[in-house]
Amino acid sequence: MIAIIILVFFGVLLLFAGVLNMHKSAMPxxxxxxxxxxxxxxxxxxxxxxxxxxxxxxxxxxxxxSALLIFSTILVFLLGSYFLSxxxxxxxxxxxxxxxxxxxxxxxxxxxxxLMLFLGVEILSIPLYxxxxxxxxxxxxxxxxxxxxLMGAFATGIMLFGMALIYGATGxxxxxxxxTKMLNGSFNTNLMILGTFMLMIxxxxxxxxxxxxxxxxxxxxxxxxxFTAFMSTVVKTAGFAAFFNLFVFCFQxxxxxxxxxxxxxxxxxxxxxxxxxxxxxxxxxMMAYSSISHAGYLLMALLCxxxxxxxxxxxxxxxAYCVASIAVFAIFILVQKQTQRSDFDAFNGLGKRNPLLAVxxxxxxxxxxxxxxxxxxxxxxxxxTVAFAxxxxxxxxxxxxxxxxxxxxFRVIINMWFKESDHHAFELTNVPxxxxxLSITSIAIIAIGIFPSLVIELFW
Amino acid sequence: MAIILLFLPLVFALMxxxxxxxxxxxxxxxxxxxxxxxxxxxxxxxxxxSKFNFFNHTPWIHDLGISFDLGIDGLSMLMLLLTNxxxxxxxxxxxxxxxxxxxxxxxxILMMQFGLNGVFMALDGILFYMFWEITLxxxxxxxxxxxxxxxxxxxxxxxxxxxxxSLFMLLALIYTFMQTxxxxxxLQSLYNANLSGTGLYFVYGSLFLGFAIKMPIFPFxxxxxxxxTTSPTQGTxxxxxxxxxxxxxxxxxxMLPLAPEASSTVAPWMMLLSIIGIVYASFIAITQxxxxxxxxxSSIAHxxxxxxxxxxxxxxxxxxxxFQMIAHGINIVGLFFIAYIIEDRMKTRDITTLGGIAKxxxxxxxxxxxxxxxxxxxxxxxxxxxxxxLLKGIYNANMWxxxxxxxxxxxxxxxxxxxxxxxxFGETNHITEKFEDLNTQEIIVLSIIxxxxxxxxFFPNIxxxxxxxSVFNTLQxxxxxxx
Numbered sequence: 001m002i003a004i005i006i007l008v009f010f011g012v013l014l015l016f017a018g019v020l021n022m023h024k025s026a027m028p029x030x031x032x033x034x035x036x037x038x039x040x041x042x043x044x045x046x047x048x049x050x051x052x053x054x055x056x057x058x059x060x061x062x063x064x065x066s067a068l069l070i071f072s073t074i075l076v077f078l079l080g081s082y083f084l085s086x087x088x089x090x091x092x093x094x095x096x097x098x099x100x101x102x103x104x105x106x107x108x109x110x111x112x113x114x115l116m117l118f119l120g121v122e123i124l125s126i127p128l129y130x131x132x133x134x135x136x137x138x139x140x141x142x143x144x145x146x147x148x149x150l151m152g153a154f155a156t157g158i159m160l161f162g163m164a165l166i167y168g169a170t171g172x173x174x175x176x177x178x179x180t181k182m183l184n185g186s187f188n189t190n191l192m193i194l195g196t197f198m199l200m201i202x203x204x205x206x207x208x209x210x211x212x213x214x215x216x217x218x219x220x221x222x223x224x225x226x227f228t229a230f231m232s233t234v235v236k237t238a239g240f241a242a243f244f245n246l247f248v249f250c251f252q253x254x255x256x257x258x259x260x261x262x263x264x265x266x267x268x269x270x271x272x273x274x275x276x277x278x279x280x281x282x283x284x285x286m287m288a289y290s291s292i293s294h295a296g297y298l299l300m301a302l303l304c305x306x307x308x309x310x311x312x313x314x315x316x317x318x319x320a321y322c323v324a325s326i327a328v329f330a331i332f333i334l335v336q337k338q339t340q341r342s343d344f345d346a347f348n349g350l351g352k353r354n355p356l357l358a359v360x361x362x363x364x365x366x367x368x369x370x371x372x373x374x375x376x377x378x379x380x381x382x383x384x385t386v387a388f389a390x391x392x393x394x395x396x397x398x399x400x401x402x403x404x405x406x407x408x409x410f411r412v413i414i415n416m417w418f419k420e421s422d423h424h425a426f427e428l429t430n431v432p433x434x435x436x437x438l439s440i441t442s443i444a445i446i447a448i449g450i451f452p453s454l455v456i457e458l459f460w
Numbered sequence: 461m462a463i464i465l466l467f468l469p470l471v472f473a474l475m476x477x478x479x480x481x482x483x484x485x486x487x488x489x490x491x492x493x494x495x496x497x498x499x500x501x502x503x504x505x506x507x508x509x510s511k512f513n514f515f516n517h518t519p520w521i522h523d524l525g526i527s528f529d530l531g532i533d534g535l536s537m538l539m540l541l542l543t544n545x546x547x548x549x550x551x552x553x554x555x556x557x558x559x560x561x562x563x564x565x566x567x568x569i570l571m572m573q574f575g576l577n578g579v580f581m582a583l584d585g586i587l588f589y590m591f592w593e594i595t596l597x598x599x600x601x602x603x604x605x606x607x608x609x610x611x612x613x614x615x616x617x618x619x620x621x622x623x624x625x626s627l628f629m630l631l632a633l634i635y636t637f638m639q640t641x642x643x644x645x646x647l648q649s650l651y652n653a654n655l656s657g658t659g660l661y662f663v664y665g666s667l668f669l670g671f672a673i674k675m676p677i678f679p680f681x682x683x684x685x686x687x688x689t690t691s692p693t694q695g696t697x698x699x700x701x702x703x704x705x706x707x708x709x710x711x712x713x714x715m716l717p718l719a720p721e722a723s724s725t726v727a728p729w730m731m732l733l734s735i736i737g738i739v740y741a742s743f744i745a746i747t748q749x750x751x752x753x754x755x756x757x758s759s760i761a762h763x764x765x766x767x768x769x770x771x772x773x774x775x776x777x778x779x780x781x782x783f784q785m786i787a788h789g790i791n792i793v794g795l796f797f798i799a800y801i802i803e804d805r806m807k808t809r810d811i812t813t814l815g816g817i818a819k820x821x822x823x824x825x826x827x828x829x830x831x832x833x834x835x836x837x838x839x840x841x842x843x844x845x846x847x848x849x850l851l852k853g854i855y856n857a858n859m860w861x862x863x864x865x866x867x868x869x870x871x872x873x874x875x876x877x878x879x880x881x882x883x884x885f886g887e888t889n890h891i892t893e894k895f896e897d898l899n900t901q902e903i904i905v906l907s908i909i910x911x912x913x914x915x916x917x918f919f920p921n922i923x924x925x926x927x928x929x930s931v932f933n934t935l936q937x938x939x940x941x942x943x
Contacts, residue, residue: 372593381524381586385634392662399631403624410619414612418604453521 018092144222162198269296349421629670678737777853784846816888
């Protein structure tokens with residue numbers, strides 16, 4: 001709770017900074033606020049405040065995912081000042097919107113009440129609709145904002161409908177009460193099934209799983225790259241943490257039928273995303289499909305038989321995914337800013353022009369592909385182990401897809417190292433803050449790749 | 461001790477990145493010779509009859525049951541020797557070629573050596589898997605950066621194909637791990653896992669997929685001829701000389717002992733696959749024109765024979781396999797070096813356009829003959845000992861399969877002599893006229909290989925003394941006889 005209060009406070013502060021034209025200091029103020037909030041994620045201070053009417057619960061689970069969310073946002077913020085360097089009018093406001101969105105994400109992961117979950121989703125989404133459309137003179141950005149808003153509004157409607165049905169079935173929106181009612185069997189089965197199904201659809205939409213993924217390539221592609229990075233890390237993490245919280249901790253007594261649905265959706269997501277990603281010529285679109293395919297893998301965490309193992313797998317995979325994604329997006333921002341291109345060929349010959357960037361990019365791609373000694377490998381390893389006990393065919397499908405994904409991840413590596421630059425080669429200049437972000441992320445990728453238990457031992 | 465041998469190549473590889481220019485070749489060679497020295501030092505401290513020498517146990521990721529377990533028994537020592545003897549030869553064989561970014565090239569070879577040494581020492585499932593994958597990145601980079609035509613497409617296929625197989629291997633290891641009583645990936649715990657029913661066949665099949673793609677066994681060989689042909693010679697030598705032995709070693713150490721109960725029913729079918737591969741690859745080799753491609757298919761045939769010997773599940777087959785791994789490693793490296801000499805001088809690999817080289821280059825003809833005879837399994841060469849034992853092993857398992865497998869020796873003679881005849885004999889033409897005979901560096905490389913071919917043919921016991929007890933022990937586990 002303290003983290004949320006701090007974030008909102010600093011968000012408002014940034015709005016004032018925007019009014020006072022202090023755009024240059026917006027990023028440092030934001031990072032300061034995030035750092036404060038991050039500290040409180042490691043303190044068990046919230047047990048002192050139990051008076052939220054059981055709306056929030058800052059368990060270890062919530063704090064772990066909050067920390068990941070805040071950490072990712074700090075990295076995105078560090079990328080922000082260069083990305084938004086030409087924007088002198090709304091820079092502070094954009095940072096403020098990210099902070100508000102983040103506070104919504106933390107609300108989602110710590111909610112213990114369906115209404116709070118709904119509020120969290122809305123607080124997360126509304127700033128994002130604005131951010132997606134924030135490049136006002138770009139048609140694609142406008143399209144992205146519009147699409148995201150329309151589709152998001154539908155999904156929200158479905159979610160609310162589902163919640164209403166669950167309320168009708170159990171007489172409460174509190175997760176604890178719903179859980180006990182389900183244990184006792186005192187609920188209306190039909191309403192409950194319909195309600196959970198709708199809730200599931202809405203959450204699948206938020207995490208961008210097939211067949212509710214159609215918005216995400218357009219939105220990810222159209223949005224300014226910085227916000228794409230934010231969406232594909234923070235939103236995904238928050239979505240999955242909330243999904244897991246609700247379905248594994250609360251609905252696990254409802255039977256295992258929903259798990260079969262999740263398994264089918266997971267398989268479908270993996271295939272659709274990976275096969276479509278092969279055919280992309282735009283790097284950014286490829287990353288969008290890659291993020292969908294990771295949603296497919298992540299759904300396997302929901303199929304766990306042991307919640308403890310499941311949440312470890314989820315946390316580790318999301319950490320690995322966020323860290324690698326941010327590294328990749330950081331380099332992509334540099335390339336895009338300096339060459340004005342976003343296709344695969346923009347990376348041609350990067351290995352010669354700027355070997356350091358190329359090495360980090362290679363590391364990021366290897367991690368996303370799940371090659372050993374990178375964080376992504378242990379992420380996949382945990383997920384496979386979790387789902388393997390009961391859903392062997394799904395894990396085999398996941399393996400097949402990991403092999404397919406090599407194709408498009410390695411395409412970038414091949415372009416960087418084995419192809420000559422096709423335009424006048426110019427040096428890409430490193431930006432100090434980017435160097436910082438890239439060092440942090442590459443150290444994290446390797447450190448987690450060798451000692452994966454570090455991440456888990458940090459929290460539980 | 462084992463840790464020093466393991467990490468020495470990694471240290472050298474990292475150092476190699478900072479060495480620019482022509483000196484990179486020499487530092488790489490010195491590095492690999494130091495590693496070889498270390499390996500020989502370990503050999504002097506080595507006791508072939510004890511179970512695992514230099515055993516090292518360090519907990520690594522405790523909650524997953526993964527530990528950093530290393531150890532060397534006779535079989536591992538044999539593979540380490542093969543790796544660490546061949547790598548200096550491979551590095552030295554590249555001295556004539558000037559490559560762009562050669563320091564990275566040698567760094568990758570040393571990186572590869574790190575992974576290979578790790579694979580042959582690892583006594584923990586996940587550790588084994590990790591080293592297995594670590595070898596893949598450097599070899600992919602070597603082949604994709606310095607390879608020939610169409611290299612990117614071909615090497616990507618190779619990468620995805622083998623990665624796919626090894627993920628199944630990972631799955632099998634995870635499955636076995638789940639059935640272990642003490643939740644550990646240690647080799648011994650995996651051996652003790654209670655596998656039964658479909659799980660047993662799942663583990664057996666998944667591991668087979670991983671190893672069969674690497675070797676490769678028919679019908680998983682489709683990546684191999686293209687990759688061998690397009691790779692730079694040193695890459696091909698690494699792939700065929702050492703890397704495919706990882707698959708054979710994996711079958712002996714991990715696959716068969718993990719699921720001994722499945723072996724008895726499935727092994728004959730696996731043996732059949734291997735033998736189909738022998739005949740199939742031999743037939744294709746006879747019709748090829750590209751010298752590298754012929755050697756690539758000959759490698760499939762030879763590996764098929766080794767695999768058939770493994771699935772025969774008797775001591776002759778296994779001893780033959782471990783001997784033949786060494787013999788094949790030496791011979792194939794020699795053959796690809798010869799192909800490289802021809803290609804380098806003639807700028808073509810098409811044997812039908814060549815001829816009469818023996819007249820202009822007699823020294824080359826002699827060395828080619830020795831290596832070729834070794835590959836054809838002529839008595840008193842290293843190939844003979846291995847193939848004889850393998851055939852004996854296969855015969856004990858199934859006479860008919862042995863008869864079919866035996867034809868491979870004839871086929872091998874056919875395609876090898878065809879290559880030799882078309883390139884060495886006949887009239888010299890305008891291409892081959894200008895063939896220069898070997899220079900000192902090439903003579904040194906080929907002499908070392910020829911000496912190994914002949915010495916191992918005369919004194920095979922050097923190797924059997926090393927492997928006797930460890931191969932016997934492993935086979936006992938693979939047969940399900942627990943001592």
